[in-house]
Amino acid sequence: MAREVSLNCLQELEREVILQVLYRDQAVQNIEEERIRKLKTHLQHLRWKGAKSVSQEYRENSCARCHQELGLLLNRGAVCQGCSHRVCSECRVFLRKTRAWKCTVCFEDRNVKIKTGEWFFEERAKKFPTEGKCSEDFI
Template sequence: MAHEVDLESFKELERDIILRVLYRDQTVQSTEEERVRKLKSHLQHLRWKGAKSSSQEYKEKCCARCQRALGLLLNRGAVCQGCSHRVCSECRVFLRRTRAWKCTVCFEDSPQRHVTHCESERCHIRSSSVRKDQSSEKTAK
């Protein structure tokens, strides 16, 4: 949402404050874009590193991510709840809430990992929810 504003109509102090806010916003946006780019690159690297194809058969019991052989008793691997491949202990993450395993690729690709850390969005969401709560309390009284 880009609006053109004539800065000449503002006082010098107001103009300086507005410009500082705009520069800070630009810095935050570029930092966020860089963070997202790095996350995408990391995820692409994890995918590229190795994954079994669900249509292909494998003779040896091995990790779907790093292709290491899995043992019969030790490091047998666990089935990923996301892709259903068996992965070794190095290539999986335990999810305490669901008490299940996910491989590193499915874990990185899951929606809970893509939470934005923008303070202004959080603040906006909190203030709008507070207003809703306050208005519902007024109507209840």
């Protein structure tokens, strides 16, 4: 996609301006990559923090995120629609303008996809699942 362009036909000032733009673009890309890396690291930390440890006694009646014991009548927990784990009321994040909610990990996963633009590529793949397979149909 990227082509090499000869800058020999340009004047010195024009070359300097173009190179400055390219350096700024590279700096912006590096900052964006660092921002995305931090978001994904935070999400991974939330996943590890909420993971059930093998060394801990596994209890079915505990929150999948904070491991708080769930009650029989009060704070029984509810199943997250995103990951199907039972979570306590403290580990739920309600979505704006709706009564729907997600657990803290699913909510953060959603935020990372929004902030990084991953949602766009996922939706495009859903909408055009056969992209790249057309040539096989004609053979």
